[in-house]
Amino acid sequence: MNDTAPRISGETYFFRDHGQFDLLRLRLLPLLIERRRSARTLRLWSAGCASGEEAYSLAMLVDMLLPERDGWDILILGSDINQTALEKARRGRYGQWSFRMAAPTLQQHYFRRKGDEWALEEHIRRMVTFRAGDLIGEPFPNGEWQDMDLILCRNVFIYFAADAVTAVANKLAAALSEGGYLMTGHTELIGHRAQGLQSRLFAEGVVYQRVAPIPTEIPLVARIAPPPPAVAQRAPCAPLPATPSGEELLTTARKFADRAEYDRAEQICRQALAIAPLAAGPHFLLAQLAQLRGDFERAGELLDKTLYLDPRHVAAYLEQAALCERAENLPRAQTLRRAALEIVRALPGDAVIEPYETSAAEMAQWLAQ
Numbered sequence: 591m592n593d594t595a596p597r598i599s600g601e602t603y604f605f606r607d608h609g610q611f612d613l614l615r616l617r618l619l620p621l622l623i624e625r626r627r628s629a630r631t632l633r634l635w636s637a638g639c640a641s642g643e644e645a646y647s648l649a650m651l652v653d654m655l656l657p658e659r660d661g662w663d664i665l666i667l668g669s670d671i672n673q674t675a676l677e678k679a680r681r682g683r684y685g686q687w688s689f690r691m692a693a694p695t696l697q698q699h700y701f702r703r704k705g706d707e708w709a710l711e712e713h714i715r716r717m718v719t720f721r722a723g724d725l726i727g728e729p730f731p732n733g734e735w736q737d738m739d740l741i742l743c744r745n746v747f748i749y750f751a752a753d754a755v756t757a758v759a760n761k762l763a764a765a766l767s768e769g770g771y772l773m774t775g776h777t778e779l780i781g782h783r784a785q786g787l788q789s790r791l792f793a794e795g796v797v798y799q800r801v802a803p804i805p806t807e808i809p810l811v812a813r814i815a816p817p818p819p820a821v822a823q824r825a826p827c828a829p830l831p832a833t834p835s836g837e838e839l840l841t842t843a844r845k846f847a848d849r850a851e852y853d854r855a856e857q858i859c860r861q862a863l864a865i866a867p868l869a870a871g872p873h874f875l876l877a878q879l880a881q882l883r884g885d886f887e888r889a890g891e892l893l894d895k896t897l898y899l900d901p902r903h904v905a906a907y908l909e910q911a912a913l914c915e916r917a918e919n920l921p922r923a924q925t926l927r928r929a930a931l932e933i934v935r936a937l938p939g940d941a942v943i944e945p946y947e948t949s950a951a952e953m954a955q956w957l958a959q
Contacts (some may be wrong), residue, residue: 602640604684604692605647607744608927609794609912610773614648614740615956616948617792618771619655622739625769632656632664633738637725637762638746639668642679642718643688646710648742649717650700667734669723676720682710691915725758726750731765739770747778759784766800773797776916777884789850793874793905793945794912796882836866843875852879870900877909886913904930904943904953931957 605611626632632652636645645668652664670676685707689697701708721734725746730736741762747755755778762772763784772787776795787798834842839862847855856879859872866872877892890913896906907930914923931954934943939951 602643603688603690604643604696606644606691607776607912608691608915608923609909610744611647611651612908612956613792613794613797614773615651615655616953618740618773618797619651620948622771623656626739630662632662633667633740633767634665635667635669635735635738635741635765637669637723637741637743639670639675639679639720640672641675641684641688642668642682642720643684644668644742644744645679645718645720646682646714648740649714650696652717653700653714664717665734666718668718668720669725669735670720671722671724673722676722679718679720682715683707684710690920725761726754730761736765737767738765739767741766741770741772743772743774745775745778747774752782755779756782756784759787763787763798763800768800770800771797772800776881780882780884789848791844791847791878791882793878793909795878834865836862836869836872839865840869840871840875843872847875847879852882855879868899870896870903870906873899874903874906874909877906881913886916889913902933904933905945907933927957 622632634648634652636648639645645666649666652659652666656662668676668679670679683704684701689708697708700711700714702711703709719734723730723735725743743758743762747758750758759772759779759782763786766772766786771790772784779798784798786800788801789796790799839858843855843858843862846852846858856876859876859879862869862872873892873896877889877896880886880889880892890910893906893910893913896903897910900906907926911923911926911930914920914926934950934954934957937943937950939949941950942948943950943953
């Protein structure tokens with residue numbers, strides 16, 4: 591396939607991949623809003639936005655999380671190489687198929703019926719700026735295409751050759767502000783290393799955070815990521831105690847996973863299970879690692895084990911639901927999310943839901959939408 595050919599996606603829809611949007615709603619966007627509260631700026635980019643559903647989904651999340659935005663300078667940028675798709679995005683009108691994974695309450699709140707279409711509310715439509723852009727051919731960061739707090743580039747890299755994946759990932763990394771996040775489709779950057787990015791493993795999947803300056807002397811368009819340094823050259827994690835417990839081993843495994851040392855993380859998880867074979871935590875982390883390898887069948891099996899060992903493991907329900915959505919098993923996905931909602935509603939409102947670091951009340955409100 592020609593990497594610069596217009597891409598027409600038949601798979602874009604609002605709030606595609608509930609797991610990743612849960613991560614945006616519950617963790618990443620609240621963190622970024624709080625980080626930018628003093629400057630009152632927020633810069634978000636949907637790269638490869640197709641007909642706009644992803645960019646508008648971001649706008650709806652911002653509207654929910656920051657309803658009082660007077661004095662804020664907020665840029666939500668949607669870009670795509672396909673001019674026809676961008677024209678549709680700017681219109682802000684969609685058929686029912688675009689809502690197949692969106693909660694009915696969101697559709698009713700943010701859209702108005704116009705014949706056979708649903709028209710986006712004007713205040714949400716105005717929040718998004720659409721631009722034509724070629725991720726491979728155009729030099730960036732520059733102009734609007736820089737200092738981003740969050741970039742979504744999901745299910746785009748699958749259309750690129752391996753060298754183009756590395757080059758574009760490096761350009762996107764350079765377009766992030768320090769501490770900003772890049773979210774890709776599951777496993778899209780596995781095997782590719784972008785300069786200045788560190789993987790961060792969450793319950794809903796992996797994202798990449800810019801943690802270091804990127805050398806400007808390396809051409810951004812042609813930049814090729816260096817080979818990963820040897821493990822011996824990396825700063826070591828804290829040494830394990832002489833007789834670590836299963837929980838201590840799990841904590842260490844998570845640190846290795848966060849550093850993208852997935853093989854080492856899996857090895858330590860299995861050590862934890864040798865000590866405490868009925869612990870749910872190591873099974874859940876192993877499920878996440880399986881997803882990063884693209885082994886979604888194994889991930890589902892491990893999540894089932896997690897729920898057998900801990901039937902109240904909210905994150906496992908939601909992660910399993912995301913896998914079911916990926917497999918187009920929507921009835922089971924809805925059943926799993928309802929089960930998570932019932933568990934959350936039974937908790938005190940101020941109880942913290944791990945690993946999301948959000949309250950039960952906030953989680954229940956989101957899941958009920």
